[in-house]
Amino acid sequence: MIWPLLIAAGTAVAVLLFDVVFPRxxxxxxxxxxGSLAVAGVSAWAPLGTSRVLCAASGQCSFVYDHTAALVSVLFGLLTAFALLLLVPALREGDSPAGEMCFLLACAMTGGVVLGGSRDLVTIIIALETLTLPLYALVALHKRRAPGGASGAVTFFTTSIVATAVTLLGAALVNLASGQLHLPEAFAPSVGKPLVLTGLVLMLTGLGFKVAAVPLHAWAPSTYDGAPVPIAAYLSTASKLGGVIAILLVTDAAVKGGLAYPAGLTLAVLATASLVVGTLVALRQDRTVRLLAWSSVAQAGFILAPLAGLAVTVRPELFAASLAYTLFFIVLELGAFSGVMSLRPAAASGGVIGDLRGLGRSAPWRGATLAFALIGLAGLPPALVGLFAKITILRALIDAGTFWLAVVVALVSVVGLAVYWRPLAQLYRTAPDDRPARSSWAIYLPLAVATAAAGALTVLPQLALDLARWS
Structure with a gap:
């Protein structure tokens, strides 16, 4: 069980050493x-069960290697490998320093691998910061970044400081109220319930930063648009996955501590605000990556929506629905970013939506993969993976009796069709005079894998639902 952690951390050290000895x-x-693929392979192979480390005399442990930990480790290994492959054009042309970029991504992967099995407040927060801290530098390490790249990195950094402070304050109040750090005992107050309630609300709000949920969402558009496109893809997939897992762990512990109603109510507010704000603002975006960023804010609302049902009834299916939607979203988002990169000049930014004009005709295969991802995010056929994702959310909310939020989700889904229609329509307008240059094979590989995975989930959505089981 400890091998995925050792391989992830060892990969970061090995990158440093090899970069010094072989400066290519x-x-x-x-x-x-x-190293990333080794993390994914070993995580999938390692036996599950009662593997635990850093255990207290009470029997509670800081790290538990269970189904969730294995799933998260595999996903972080694969997403890190795909982000590295998407970086190949920039590294080859010298636009980004290879050693530094690879080292920082390996460090972020290490934080994600630890996060999946974290079972106390301190380990969760440290793992999240290990995942997030390298991303500040990754956003800015690109010679031909967008004009707002530096300001995007600063915005990301300053907002993260506020979010981390809010999360730490919440964790401190929870610890003060219960005298415990391990989950779920930390949310069983022994001093005063108002303290742990305040701490819970602060923690969930602070962790909402990691998934770009309103109100701590303002960093996402400028950061995504200013960062190299592969790093924006990593932020929208791996970093968001880390935030979702942290929220699920804290919420699950709060439910077991008898705090289901305040947890559900807090997440209902975050989900509703994210759905409405993200969708409406995305309608007005002209830059491609910025549109995907605001769309990602709205998608955070879809991810958190099932957990709002905890305010009405406690059902494990609500956690499973949230995690399943995350899996659906990661596949489609990786396909969208990879598709944009495959149609753009090497190491270029995402450009504006008008830059996609006619590329679906002049580069039919690459245009079709991007179109498939956009249609999936919209929840339309033939990319039924997105439709199944939204049905999963609606079914969970209806079964939980949260009908008002199910109506909000349905309305936002309809309005969101216009968000993805704009770039999709540009793809199939009159073909441009010149065919876009061929991209590197390294970009085609993540694009092909994401498209194949989306196609598989269109036919067999139960695969994601089975992986997303929550105990």
């Missing part, structure tokens, strides 16, 4: 990709 861009890249 492909050497640290090869080491980092191999």
């Amino acid at each position: 861009w492909y050497v640290p890249l090869t080491v980092a990709v191999a």
Whole structure:
């Protein structure tokens, strides 16, 4: 069970050493990709059960390797490998320093691997910061970044400080009220219930930053648009996955501590605000990555929506629905970012929506993969993976009796069709004079995997639902 953690951390150290000895861009890249795939492979192979470390006399442990930990480790390994492959054009042309980029991504992967099995407040927060801290530098480490790249990195950094402070304050209040750090005992107050209630609300709000949920969402558009597109893809998939897992762990512990209603009510507010704000603002965006960023804010609302049902009834299916939607979303989001990169010049930014004009005709296969991802995010056929994702959310809310939020989700889904229609329509307008240049094979690989996974989930959505079971 400890091998995925050791391999992830060892990959970061190995990248540093190889970069010093062999100063070629492909050497640290090869080491980092191999280490990421090794993390995914070992995590999938490692036996589950009662594997625990850092246990107290009470029997509570800080790290538990169960189904959730294995799933998160596999996903972080694969997403890190895909982000590294998407970076190949920038590394080859010298637009980004290979050693530093690969080292920082390996460090972020290490935080994500630890996060999946974290079972106390301190380990969760440290793992989240280990995942997030490298991303500040990754956003800015690009010579030809967008004009707002530096300001996006600063916005990301300052907002993260506020969010971390809010999360730490909430954790401190929870610990003060219960005298415990391990989950779920930390949410069983022994001093005063108002303290733990305040701490819970602060923790969930602070953790909402990691998934770009309103009100701590303002960093996402400028950061995504200013960062290299592969890093924006990593922020929208791996970083969001880390935030979702942290929220699920804290919420699950709060429910077991008898705080289901305040947890559900807090998440209902975050989900509703994210759905409405993200969708409406996305309608007005002209830059491609910025549109995907605001769409990601709205998608955070979809992810958190099932957990709002905890205010009415406690059902494990609500956690499973949230995690399942996250899996659906990660596949489609990776396909969308990879598709944009495949149609853009090497190492270029995402550009504006008008830059996609006619590329679906002049580059039919690449345009079709991007169109498939956009249609899936909209929840339309033939990419039924997105439709199944939204049905999963609606069914969970209706079964929980949260009908008002189910209506909000349905209305936002309809309005959101216009968000994805704009870039989709540009793809199939009159073909441009010149065919776009061929992209690197390294970009085609994540694009092909994401498209194949989306196609598989369109036919067999139960695969994601089975992986997303929550105990």
